[in-house]
Amino acid sequence: MSPSNISVKLVRNVASGAPTLADFKIESTSVPTKESLQNDQILVRTLYLSVDPYMRGRLSGAQDSYVESFVAGKTLFGLGVGVIEASTSPDYKEGDIITGDTLKWECKFIANARGFTKIPASSGISPANYLGILGMPSFTAYVGVVSLAKAKAGETILISAASGAVGQVAIQLAKARGLCVIGAAGSDDKVEFVKSLGADAAFNYKTCGDLTAAIKKAAPNGVDIYFDNVGGEFLDAALANMNSFGRIAECGMISQYNATEETAYRVKNLIRVVPKRLSILGFIVSDYYAKPDYANFITEVSTMLKEGKIQYKLHEIVGLENGPQGLLDLFEGKNFGKLVVKVASDAQQRL
């Protein structure tokens, strides 16, 4: 008898307030077979699913959210890693490991063969890492520090939101390259965490007073690279501290995303771009998966991981049936590290 399939479905949308276990149900479903594949489809065995804060938006059922909503009665979906058991697509073959943001919360499922990224087969590393240190936020850090800013030993890099998913990896990639690393974060705890990751200096941008002076104090020789996650006033202060030929890896401007025409911060120090020969380089990580940078990133960070030279906390929950509880725990901040659900058993994890 073939093992039954398990699916996590939404019972009802939760517009506001805390969701509960009763808002989800675990269903036994039939096991999909390769015979039921239509053209250009893949049969996926789910290995790991990511549990992320943005999923609260999906639970709400709001149609105007920037993420697609979960639908009552349907299976949840999100970031995950799986292995292909069968394929009718020329782009994928049995055994390929894939990651993407439309993996179903189901042990096995059939999907159209689009929107997934093949990840290089690696040895000795749990595929869970592809949702963490080898995942999108880390690759974002790599693209900014390495591909765009072309960080060199001896340079000084300033990183805002340095304790975040991107920032903490940017710190470690820069330190590994011999840079002097300055981190800015929004609480004293986060500042301590940033220092524990190897930053040479760090400060609390909410309590430091004048930002330009705070950066100057932390980086008295000036800033060669600014990894911007926040934009606005902090970007302006960074511009005032840039050295000649400085590069700004422009990853995000979260301080401005809710701004209106009236409240948007207006940048005054852009005039420094010419005399200082600065480059401001906007990027979106998804443009880089098809470039050699991605394989270089996986190779470098996998090696650092195996050698214990990079820190990243994973919090593993075992069993898809425990996924909803993991999500509730996340909303209450009970996790310590990146939360993932291990769906396949150890035996099934073997790639």
Next chain:
Amino acid sequence: MSPSNISVKLVRNVASGAPTLADFKIESTSVPTKESLQNDQILVRTLYLSVDPYMRGRLSGAQDSYVESFVAGKTLFGLGVGVIEASTSPDYKEGDIITGDTLKWECKFIANARGFTKIPASSGISPANYLGILGMPSFTAYVGVVSLAKAKAGETILISAASGAVGQVAIQLAKARGLCVIGAAGSDDKVEFVKSLGADAAFNYKTCGDLTAAIKKAAPNGVDIYFDNVGGEFLDAALANMNSFGRIAECGMISQYNATEETAYRVKNLIRVVPKRLSILGFIVSDYYAKPDYANFITEVSTMLKEGKIQYKLHEIVGLENGPQGLLDLFEGKNFGKLVVKVASDAQQRL
């Protein structure tokens, strides 16, 4: 008997008002010989001298000007082209053609062997062109359009101050590469001139009303490259019209150079840099003379010039003794085209 040397000297500084011929004197001086060279010096025969508006500042005698003043009783100096007749420097040899901004207004002179750029020997082109179409403003256009923005056929380029020394060459380099060229200039006459150089569309930024709308009208498919000479509000309007993966060659922000902390324009559209993956690339042309870009520029533009495929007006005055009158004519706008003084005779011009 060896021919005597001629030198143009300043009689008195002219703080304000129109200078007259009486403010200059033409002196016969002794001909310098290679025997009088000290270590690391060059003996230069002047071929052409440039007559430029910025020289008014040098005449004033003000100590706080951004350019070094001319001194009463001393020889004038400025941009020029010369040929080396003798050298005690390992960097220069007899026959080298040099350009720089410290050439003396003298037929022959001795200088320390620093601050000059060697220019490639060219065939069939007057060295006067090195003060014009092969000079610094043109190379600035090349660096922005080619080296930094990497202009490609089919793209749309927007150029501000398009009728200026840099802009008019940027237009022609972009057209030669098959781009759609949009120029902005500050008078209707200048707009006509911009169109006559081949721009597909041009508008008067002083009378067009809303800048963002004016750019959108001129470039309905958006802007791939913005060659910025002005900064400020125009830059903001350009940012609002940039296509994905657009590049801004940041050459200058003349609209902001006299701004104070209070009057400086504050940029609101910088937030587009991330979602549109824009690059803002500040540069100063002097960083590029030592790169292969310079030889590539000379080769490309010399060829265009010989083939009649690039326009650039030169206004030649013959004889160093007529230099002061040329300067006065410039201040009255009597020149039509780039004003240069031909110092050496045709026979002496042979390189």
